[in-house]
Amino acid sequence: MSDILKIGNYEFNSRLIVGSGKYKDFQTTKDATLASGSELITVAIRRVNITNPNEENLLDYFKGTNVKLLPNSAGCFTAEEAITTFRLMREATGIDLIKLEVIGDAQKTLYPDVIETIKACEILKKEGFTIMAYTNDDPIIAKRLEEAGADAIMPLAAPIGSGLGIQNRYNIAFIKDAVKVPVIVDAGVGCASDAAIAMELGAEAVLTNTAIAGAKDPIAMAEAMKYAVIAGRMGYKAGRIPKKPYATASSPIDGLIQF
Template sequence: MNDNFYIGSKSFTSRLIVGSGKYQDFTTTKQATLASGAEIITVAVRRVNIMDNKSENLLEVFKDTPIQFLPNSAGCVNAKEAITLFRLVKEATGIDFIKLEIIGDTQKTLYPDVLETLKATETLANEGFCVLAYTNDDPVMAKRLEDAGASAVMPLAAPIGSGLGIQNRYNIGFIKEAIKVPLIVDAGVGCASDASVAMELGADAVLTNTAIAMASNPILMAEAMKNAVLAGRQSYLAGRIPRKAYASASSPIEGMAQLS
């Protein structure tokens, strides 16, 4: 089945995106990423070295793989910071495929500042960046981000790193109806079943980091996430049966012989 996944002009076969943070070392990062089957890995530019060739950096670690880097603006708290960061990244590396992440509450929830995100999306999209915008699970804001030029909208499932899974399934469906660009569930995935549920709800892809990096066996969890996303996508495409309040026999009773 040809079920490629498109973000802007880029095409991918895997609908799982992974992060690069919280791993014990770069070797485990690489092994888990390859085990996940993901073709995209996010990198927090302000926290992980991807540009300094004088010390170990992820670009070198992944140079012999087909993995696509997705720099993100984790650590930025307003549009000005994020815009400046991505301009520097583009100048230094040529990468214009980015995850825009602007945090409003840096102390407790790590929830995004959606107004600053909207402002930055418009500027960066106008400058030719392919913007994947991290946001809350609000269908109205999702539509506004799409209208501002976002190539994908990334609503949170739950607070970053919480592992709580999808807390509002209805909103994922509402966002899916509201936008035409890809919907990528991001943040809060705790285990493989969370990823599968996200895909069954109609998400085009899932991004997870902590659930893999902090698992007792990151490589095995990465494989589980790969299988879960694939199973969830197939289930969504196959179409679930309607929910009913009462039982429904699997075998028809019409013409069934009567016992005396």
């Protein structure tokens, strides 16, 4: 059955979003992305060329595919920087679906500055952008971002690139309860089981980059992530059994054969 991911006016069949950083070259980026089945790849527009036709351009590698670029504001530390970056990007490419991230701590945690993120979100929404907002795993901030116009909330599972997996499962559930827009677990995914867990918790999608690009075999890991997200989503929709403190026999005890 169709299970479409809707973000603003955009629709996707895949619920896995991948990143474009840390690969050895653009060809490997493309091969891993196609293996993942993802239809959306994030690009740090302050670091990766998607506008200059005179240099190697990531856009060229995805021509003829169904993969859309999702520009992000990685490397921006204020609302003003992020807003200016996206304005220039849209003028150059026409893309209006964006991943908004404003980093507050560049030295250690790479945690987002949620105040600056909310400021940028309010302005960019008024200018017609479809916004996927990267944030911490705080349900209060998630609600504020939704009110500011975010079309999807992207809480971190753990610090970017850490591979620690989901450190606070309850907060993901709290965010799901707090907002009506899609919740996409972002940052900290380390392996396929982490992605499956995120989906089993009810996340609408997962974004991962380092776990794929940094794997010994990025293509195989990309495919593993593909099936993990599918399995996690199916498991969530199927409905898990309740947890119990003691054992429960899977077969009835009535009518046992007597010896």
